[in-house]
Ligand code: HEC
Ligand code: HEC
Ligand code: HEC
Ligand code: HEC
């Protein structure tokens with residue numbers, strides 16, 4: 001009876017604990033989403049942008065949540081009512097009014113975003129090779145802790161049971177059969193050994209498989225070259241610099257002289273403020289100066305520039321497949337008509353490139369299983385007449401299409417030397 005009671009209590013408190021932490025997380029997540037959607041255009045937490053940095057704003061407003069909510073709903077009302085803090089901040093920001101949100105956001109949503117601002121802390125940047133490990137490691141750590149806690153609970157219950165039995169035996173005056181202690185009991189030992197084997201094996205294999213994988217890798221480059229500025233804001237085609245992707249195996253990194261096509265005349269940066277991954281300001285003009293140094297280019301004497309003086313920039317390579325794998329860009333970009341962004345993520349929105357996928361074999365093979373071959377107006381596929389005819393006379397289900405797998409895209413020798 002008592003054992004059941006204890007078990008019930010433990011179970012119940014676990015559930016309550018878990019659900020409490022879950023619901024907390026949900027609103028924090030909501031607040032973050034709202035912030036990114038409605039506020040991030042003008043506010044950063046730790047830096048002034050169009051509007052002031054918001055870290056610690058709650059304290060600056062004397063922890064008056066009601067007033068803060070009123071501000072976000074419509075700051076003009078507070079200013080009109082003569083609120084001192086509101087007027088001060090309005091004047092300090094050159095009377096630039098903040099957009100009202102009363103029709104856009106519900107009170108609960110404003111509170112969620114204010115909670116998010118209140119709880120926000122600067123992130124500790126991760127720069128090393130193993131950037132990808134954090135989230136999966138955190139998960140396995142959590143799992144480990146939960147497993148340990150459950151094991152402990154089981155052990156406690158076991159001892160409670162034993163002592164209760166002893167008590168009841170004493171009360172009933174039964175002389176108990178001498179029990180075998182836990183650590184000598186063969187079935188317990190066997191159970192522990194199996195558990196150890198399974199858990200240990202799991203961790204060993206997962207970490208072995210992930211060796212050498214660098215998802216999320218974002219090294220510091222010799223020049224802060226922003227893809228967002230070039231391929232995003234200024235809409236320069238990827239192939240202008242990575243033309244190799246259309247022609248052959250490698251996409252290639254452009255030489256200094258390709259950069260100088262534009263940067264002989266673009267010598268200053270006047271776009272939006274840039275930040276590196278540590279959140280520090282980057283001076284774009286100074287970065288262009290670095291480029292000029294590599295190129296051996298002197299702004300004051302531009303006509304005398306000789307492209308042969310250029311030294312190459314030692315960019316840090318980010319993507320790298322093992323030597324035993326064959327990967328060809330043009331096969332994917334031209335024949336397969338796969339977008340760069342499908343494999344590399346939204347590079348045109350990243351300042352510094354980071355590795356978007358894990359480049360694992362599973363990633364390649366899964367895409368080959370799912371992606372349909374683009375037969376239409378694709379001269380490369382005349383050899384697959386057979387499929388065309390089967391599609392026509394209905395032998396093949398045209399709604400399913402023909403995947404890369406069907407034309408041999410999962411055969412080992414296609415990807416391995
Ligand atoms: C269009 C730009 C813009 C957007 C979008 C915007 N703000 Fe503002 N915000 C400002 C400006 C500018 C100020 C400075 C006060 C002023 O000039 O009215 C400000 C001030 C504030 C302040 C007071 C800061 C202080 O230091 O006391 C808070 C709080 C605030 N904003 C919250 C938000 C929240 C929350 C959102 C999103 C729901 C948001 N803002 C969206 C421009 C904006
Ligand atoms: C003006 C030239 C330029 C344009 C345009 C450009 N890139 Fe790049 N790209 C570079 C340079 C320089 C590097 C090497 C430095 C770095 O990694 O940031 C690079 C690196 C990369 C890398 C990582 C290479 C590695 O080391 O593994 C990828 C992936 C990439 N670019 C994809 C793209 C895509 C996709 C686009 C179009 C959306 C694009 N690039 C547009 C110049 C350019
Ligand atoms: C097709 C023209 C073009 C080419 C090629 C080009 N750039 Fe740029 N670059 C620009 C433009 C446009 C800007 C933005 C200027 C502004 O906004 O004031 C810019 C800005 C920059 C900046 C300052 C912003 C930032 O990204 O940090 C740097 C540094 C830079 N370029 C480096 C390079 C390098 C290195 C290469 C060669 C890999 C290159 N650029 C190739 C057009 C080009
Ligand atoms: C099917 C997936 C896929 C597509 C589509 C793709 N890439 Fe790649 N990209 C890769 C892989 C995988 C690597 C690593 C290759 C290696 O290490 O040999 C890579 C490497 C690169 C590199 C590093 C230098 C190199 O050639 O190894 C650049 C730059 C690059 N890609 C740019 C592009 C651009 C630009 C496009 C679009 C025109 C593109 N990629 C389309 C998968 C893809």
Ligand code: HEC
Pocket residue numbers: 321325326327328331332335336337338342343359360363364365367368371372373404407408409414415
């Ligand atoms: C986003 C989807 C996608 C990913 C990811 C992808 N591929 Fe492909 N792959 C394709 C498509 C589409 C084709 C069809 C082009 C063709 O028929 O040649 C293809 C074709 C190929 C072929 C030629 C197959 C044949 O039968 O001729 C090879 C080899 C190949 N991929 C290797 C790789 C490797 C290695 C990787 C991982 C590093 C990879 N692919 C990742 C979509 C993908």
Ligand code: HEC
Pocket residue numbers: 209212213321322325359360361364365368409410411412413414415416
């Ligand atoms: C679509 C491309 C593709 C095909 C098809 C393919 N592989 Fe791979 N394989 C890869 C890539 C990419 C890697 C590198 C994975 C990594 O570094 O994690 C790899 C790695 C491996 C490894 C090294 C172990 C590892 O995880 O690094 C072995 C062994 C292997 N493949 C065997 C095979 C066999 C056997 C087949 C046929 C059944 C096959 N592969 C088919 C792309 C492919």
